Amino acid sequence: MSDGKYTTEFLLDLYRRMLTIRRFEERVKYLFLEGIMPGTIHQCQGQEACAVGVCAALEKDDVITSTHRPHGHCLAKGMTVKEMMAELFGKVTGCCKGKGGSMHMGDMSKGVIPAIAIVGGNIPVAGGAALAFKLSGQKRVAVSFMGDGAVNEGIFHEALNMAAMWTLPVVFVVENNLYGASTPVGMVVRTKTIAERAAIYKFPGVTVDGNDPLAVYEAMRVAVQRARNGGGPTLLELMTYRITGHSRRDPALYQPEDERKKALASEPIGRFEKYLFQGRFSTQQRLDNISKAVDTEIEDAVTAAMSAPEPNPEDALKDLFVETS
Amino acid sequence: MVESLLMKKLSIVEALREGIRQEMIRDERVFCIGEDIAIPGGWGGAFTVTLGMEEEFPERMLNTPISEAGIFGYACGAALMGMRPIADVQYSDFLFCAMDQVANNIAKLRYMSGGKLTMPVVLRAPVGVTGRGAQHSQCIETFFLPVPGLKIACPATAYDALGILRTAVRCDDPVLICEHKLLYGSKGARKESGAVDASSDIPDEDYTVPLGKAVIRREGKDVTIVATLLMMHRSMQAAEVLAQEGIDAEVIDPRSLVPFDWETVKASVGKTGRVITVEESPKRNGIGAEIAATLAEEAAELLVAPIKRIAAPNTPAPFSPPMEKFYIPQVDNIVQAVRDVMAY
Ligand SMILES: Cc1ncc(C[n+]2csc(CCOP(=O)(O)OP(=O)(O)O)c2C)c(N)n1
Ligand SMILES: [Mg+2]
Numbered sequence: 001m002s003d004g005k006y007t008t009e010f011l012l013d014l015y016r017r018m019l020t021i022r023r024f025e026e027r028v029k030y031l032f033l034e035g036i037m038p039g040t041i042h043q044c045q046g047q048e049a050c051a052v053g054v055c056a057a058l059e060k061d062d063v064i065t066s067t068h069r070p071h072g073h074c075l076a077k078g079m080t081v082k083e084m085m086a087e088l089f090g091k092v093t094g095c096c097k098g099k100g101g102s103m104h105m106g107d108m109s110k111g112v113i114p115a116i117a118i119v120g121g122n123i124p125v126a127g128g129a130a131l132a133f134k135l136s137g138q139k140r141v142a143v144s145f146m147g148d149g150a151v152n153e154g155i156f157h158e159a160l161n162m163a164a165m166w167t168l169p170v171v172f173v174v175e176n177n178l179y180g181a182s183t184p185v186g187m188v189v190r191t192k193t194i195a196e197r198a199a200i201y202k203f204p205g206v207t208v209d210g211n212d213p214l215a216v217y218e219a220m221r222v223a224v225q226r227a228r229n230g231g232g233p234t235l236l237e238l239m240t241y242r243i244t245g246h247s248r249r250d251p252a253l254y255q256p257e258d259e260r261k262k263a264l265a266s267e268p269i270g271r272f273e274k275y276l277f278q279g280r281f282s283t284q285q286r287l288d289n290i291s292k293a294v295d296t297e298i299e300d301a302v303t304a305a306m307s308a309p310e311p312n313p314e315d316a317l318k319d320l321f322v323e324t325s
Numbered sequence: 326m327v328e329s330l331l332m333k334k335l336s337i338v339e340a341l342r343e344g345i346r347q348e349m350i351r352d353e354r355v356f357c358i359g360e361d362i363a364i365p366g367g368w369g370g371a372f373t374v375t376l377g378m379e380e381e382f383p384e385r386m387l388n389t390p391i392s393e394a395g396i397f398g399y400a401c402g403a404a405l406m407g408m409r410p411i412a413d414v415q416y417s418d419f420l421f422c423a424m425d426q427v428a429n430n431i432a433k434l435r436y437m438s439g440g441k442l443t444m445p446v447v448l449r450a451p452v453g454v455t456g457r458g459a460q461h462s463q464c465i466e467t468f469f470l471p472v473p474g475l476k477i478a479c480p481a482t483a484y485d486a487l488g489i490l491r492t493a494v495r496c497d498d499p500v501l502i503c504e505h506k507l508l509y510g511s512k513g514a515r516k517e518s519g520a521v522d523a524s525s526d527i528p529d530e531d532y533t534v535p536l537g538k539a540v541i542r543r544e545g546k547d548v549t550i551v552a553t554l555l556m557m558h559r560s561m562q563a564a565e566v567l568a569q570e571g572i573d574a575e576v577i578d579p580r581s582l583v584p585f586d587w588e589t590v591k592a593s594v595g596k597t598g599r600v601i602t603v604e605e606s607p608k609r610n611g612i613g614a615e616i617a618a619t620l621a622e623e624a625a626e627l628l629v630a631p632i633k634r635i636a637a638p639n640t641p642a643p644f645s646p647p648m649e650k651f652y653i654p655q656v657d658n659i660v661q662a663v664r665d666v667m668a669y
Contacts, residue, residue: 035518038646039456090645101458101644117460118419119391152390153422180391181360182367188390249514253366313651316643 006214008281014056014213015276016290018048018269020297021072024081027298028071028088029244036306037088041102044072046211046243049268050175051076053216054143054236057224063111063129064143065122070105070115073145078110085301091308098311099319119180120153122146123172127159130170130227141227142170149180151194160235164201169227171220172235175210177242182254198235210238211268243267331529336510340483340527341374341449344490345411347531349382352409355494356385358396359413359449363388371415372451372504372511393422397448401430404446409494416457417450417465417503431499432474443497447490448475453506453555454605454642454653455517462642464606466503466553466582470615476500476536477582479553481508484525485580488534500536505554521558537584541593545575548663549593551616552603553579556635556654560603563659572667582612590616591624598629599666603654608636630669633662 025045031037044051051072055064058077066073074084079095087094088102095107096114106114113129116122126144133140150156151174163170174194178185191197198205204226208219216238223234241263245252252260276282335343349355357363357378362370363386369376379386389396393414400410414420420427427448435444452464469475476498480486486504493500508523542557543564552560557578564574575593579586594600600620602613613634620632635654643649 039458039644040461090647094645096644098645098648099459099643101456103458103460104644117458118422120422149391152392152395154392154394155422182364183361183388183390184364187388245514249516250368251514254364255366310647311643311645313647316648316652317638317640320640 011276011281012286012290014052014217015272015287016294017052017076018213018272019291020081020294021048021051021075022269023294023298024075024084025071025244027302031302033249038090039088039101040248042069042247043244044069044242046263046267047175047177047240048072049213049216049272050173050210050238050240051145053213054145054173054220056213056217057220058111058141058143061111062141062143063113063126064145065113065126065129066105066115066145067122067147067150068103068115068117068119069147070103074105074107074112074115077112079105079107079112081297081301082304083107085298086305086308089305089308090310091305092311093305093308097315097319120146120150120155123150123156123159124162126170126172127163127168130163130168131166133169134166139228140169141224143173144170145173145175147180148174148176148178148185148189148194149183150174151197152188160198160201160233163233164203167230167232169230170233171223171227172233174235174237175240176237177240179242179246179255181246184254193237195235195237203233203235205235205237207237207239210240211266211271213268213272241267332526333529334524335483335487335527336524337480337483337486337504338372338374338509338511340487340525341490341504342369342376342378344487345375346378346381348491348494349385352494354407354409355411356387356408357411357413358387358389358400360389360391360396360415362386362413368515370413371515372506372509373513373515374449393419394426397423397426397431400446401426401434401444404444405434405442409445411447411449411494413449415451416461417452418460418463420450420465427475428472432472435498436474444499445497446499447493448499448501450501450503451506451509452503452605454637454649455506455519456644456646456649458644459641464503464604467604467606467611469501470582470612474499475583478502478536479580479582480504480534481554481557481578481580482523482525483510484527485534487527488532489536489580491531491533492536495533496536503554507555508558521555523558534580536581537586539577539579539586539589541575541589542578543574543576545573545597547573547597548575548599548601548666549590549597550574550576550601550603550659550663551579551590552576553582553612554605556603556605559654559656560659562656563663566656566660567663572663574663587619591620591627594620594624594627598627600628600632601635601659601662601666602632603635603659604637605653606637607639608634609639611636630666633666635659635662
């Protein structure tokens with residue numbers, strides 16, 4: 001995975017972030033299945049290395065756009081467990097004051113544009129952010145997270161072509177988890193990779209192991225550097241797997257048993273733990289401490305969210321326009 | 326007695342599934358096109374309507390990429406060549422992604438051709454504000470009211486869903502069927518919390534339900550309530566509450582918005598003189614607006630009180646349950662509106 005060029009601190013930070021996402025998702029799933037949490041959820045267990053590797057290569061004032069499956073992206077970009085948990089409970093203390101919910105998580109102050117749940121809808125929005133950076137001479141980068149399913153929306157083509165045309169500082173990150181909802185990617189895409197589509201726009205397209213946070217980080221660093229230095233967009237395809245249902249109670253029976261088994265064996269967190277031990281970056285004790293801290297943070301957030309005030313029903317009428325008259 | 330033996334109780338999803346199956350058997354030109362509609366081990370679309378149908382019709386259940394403009398554009402082209410596609414989106418909100426194909430092509434090509442072609446496309450779209458936030462909640466019916474060239478149906482019961490589906494498939498014009506998530510009766514992992522029973526006894530015969538023919542769900546003499554889909558069911562509940570107060574409400578379910586059964590509504594208003602409209606989408610430019618304007622224009626002399634529109638506010642749907650509940654018209658809102666109108 002690496003040649004020892006990372007500090008232990010950096011590696012353990014990646015680990016902590018991935019673990020936070022995993023535990024957050026597991027806790028949320030439980031709350032949801034128990035009927036304590038309202039709404040609907042799309043979770044990213046198994047895809048943590050994508051979010052964490054990508055965001056580790058970003059600066060604080062870079063921005064991301066996300067999808068119907070946003071929890072990992074939001075946490076990786078620096079949103080807090082607390083503001084997200086409260087949003088999932090629909091509380092006023094949530095990042096969107098309960099207006100958004102799971103599918104519209106975001107916090108502009110952390111560089112997270114509220115997630116867009118219309119597949120493909122966020123791709124040009126990241127392009128537009130990049131356009132603003134270019135027009136105003138800011139050295140910032142925009143990232144669009146999307147799934148493999150999103151590349152078949154027409155807007156994918158429009159957005160990538162415009163980014164190429166204007167040489168924009170944007171990275172298009174495709175988390176290829178082999179399925180768009182229940183539909184296998186091989187059924188709806190004829191090319192071997194999604195990354196190869198970048199060739200028609202004349203910018204780089206790279207496919208990397210999305211379950212290895214360092215591989216993701218390295219590929220992303222190249223893409224970000226290129227974007228920041230005026231080199232234009234990159235299409236980054238991260239190969240990964242969703243080891244939970246598509247949404248809510250989906251048992252994912254369309255995923256073949258052997259494929260699932262293989263995916264579970266190469267899920268990113270267990271793999272990274274092995275790497276940390278093999279490289280002697282960490283002891284079990286240290287990881288246990290991280291694990292405990294993560295669990296405490298999540299439990300505190302659950303407690304805080306559950307005891308936070310509900311919004312007033314009439315608040316539904318607020319926040320539409322800046323000027324109400 | 327013999328007839329009831331032939332009846333079977335079906336939910337809306339079961340009725341639609343049965344209807345689509347029968348139409349595909351009856352007519353080889355009928356095919357389904359949509360996302361996640363034909364994956365073994367999958368869900369049969371977002372709400373299980375086509376569950377398992379890929380086994381019976383491996384060639385005619387077209388599972389697409391996530392490409393709404395493509396789905397409806399392909400449906401349009403195939404219909405022009407004589408096929409009879411049933412195209413669906415997983416949530417009606419995604420019709421916006423296909424707006425050009427729906428509003429500019431499917432709705433207009435026949436007219437632009439001087440009536441020289443037909444467009445037998447069925448468009449299926451789940452609607453309803455159901456705990457998913459602003460982009461999975463819209464009741465798209467009203468967006469299409471100002472798009473001439475589309476028929477719009479809103480079946481609130483399994484009986485109507487099946488009858489309207491048959492009519493739509495056999496119709497040479499495009500028909501948008503708006504199906505309510507809470508009325509479907511989806512089961513298993515796709516079950517909706519807060520679902521309302523809309524199942525019906527379905528006769529074992531090839532009946533159809535015409536477009537443009539309202540049904541009076543409850544007869545009454547004091548006030549007319551016009552509502553479709555979930556709001557029809559809520560209006561029926563409201564009518565029961567009102568009955569205890571001695572107010573006799575008539576509940577009309579138009580079943581289709583285009584064409585619209587003005588005759589039935591006007592006849593009812595002639596009797597009651599009072600009208601309430603109920604809808605789940607924002608009030609501005611909604612179904613109620615259309616009904617109120619038309620009655621004001623064509624039947625003002627029948628009214629003894631101002632028309633009252635119950636609708637969602639002019640905002641997107643909020644996520645948080647207390648705000649969402651406030652957003653969606655509730656039985657209490659309908660009851661109160663009727664009291665107000667009666668007190669006028
Ligand atoms: C325009 C649009 N069409 C359909 C959907 C319904 N839907 C939600 S997620 C999803 C699958 C998305 O697949 P992918 O892009 O691969 O992301 P993943 O779910 O695998 O993270 C679908 C079809 C949607 N939200 N938006
Ligand atoms: Mg996917």
